[in-house]
Amino acid sequence: MTISEMTKLTELTLVQKEFEDGVISGGYTSDLLSDVIANAEANNILITIQAHINTVAVSKLVGIRAIVIANHREVPIDMVEAAQKEKIALFSSTLSQFSLSVLIGKHIHKQ
C-alpha cells in the first residue's frame, strides 16, 4: 500500500501533505520513541500518541515514511513543520492505536 492510497482512508486526516510517496511495507505501534529507534523498520508507518517534534526526527532516523497521531491528540505546529521539511506524511485520527493498527494492518496485508 502506498502513502497516497492511505490518504483515501476516511479514518485518517492528512495534516502534512508534502510527503515523498512510496510503499508502506509494515507498521509499528509505540509511544516510546526509544523503542521506535530500537525496533521499527524502514518504510514502516508509525502509529503513536507521541505528538512531539522528536517523533519526526526519530522517524527520519529509522526511515519511517508516515506517522499517524492517534486518539484525538493535538499535533503541534513545530511537528508539522519538521515533517514537511523531512517529506514525511503526517496523519491524525480519532481512532486508538489498537484500532488504527488493525485497520492499517488489514490494508497493508490485503495487498
Next chain:
Amino acid sequence: MMRIKADLHIHSTVSPCATLLMSPKNIVSVAKAKGLSLVALTDHNCTRNCPAFFSLCKRENLFCLGGAEVTTVEECHVLCLFDNLKIIMEFGQYVESRLPDVPNQRDLFGDQVYVNDQEEILGSVEKYLGNATSISVSELCRAVHERGGIIIPAHVDRPVFGMIAQLGFIPQEPFDALEIYRNNKSAAIGAEEKYPLISNSDSHMPDEVGCVYTAMEMPEISFINLKEALKRGAVFIERG
C-alpha cells in the same frame, strides 16, 4: 566560594507513591542530619505541601525551593523549581487544573494527603496525581521561565518517564539542567555538553533523602547563585 550539598528532588506525603512518613517535618529533620544545605520539595503534579515545608525550613535555617515534578503530555517527568511560595502555589493550581479528572484510588496509590508543619492532615487531593497533565514540554518550559523558575527534566536516563525513553533523545529546549537517575553510575546521555548534569535522591522514604546529592559551588546560598552555578557548570554529583 562555598561548596554546598543540594538535594532538589524530594517527595512528600501528597505524592501517590511516597510513604506517610514523608511529612515536611521529617524531611527537614533528615536533611539537616545529613548536612544538606539546599533542598527542594517536588511532589507529583502538586505543590500543596510547600507551605509547611517552607515554614519548617525557615525555622531550621535551611535554604529551600519548592515546585513540582510535573508529568508532561509526552509522559516525561520534569522538575519545576521556584523560590517564591506565592508563585509556587499558583503554579501548583495551574498544573493540577491540567490533570485529567480521574479520581485517586486510595488502596492502590495511597491517600495523597497534605499536612501542616505540625504533621496534622489538612486534606487530600481527589484527582490521581500520578497521571500525565496536558502540558507539553515546550509549554512547561515557557510556564516555568515566565514565573522565574528553573526547569530540569528528571531522571532522563530512566526507562520509565525518563525523557530519553519517552522522546528518543533530549529535545532542543531551554532546560536549566538535566537530572541523572541516582542509581546510574556512568551516565552517557548524549547531551552532557549542552546542559549541566545533576543528580538527586528522588526520595520517597525518609532514609533516602540526600543518598545522592549535587555539590554546588557558590559565594552564598541563593536561588540566583544556584542558577549561576548551573550556568557555570559548578555542580558535581556525589553520594551521601
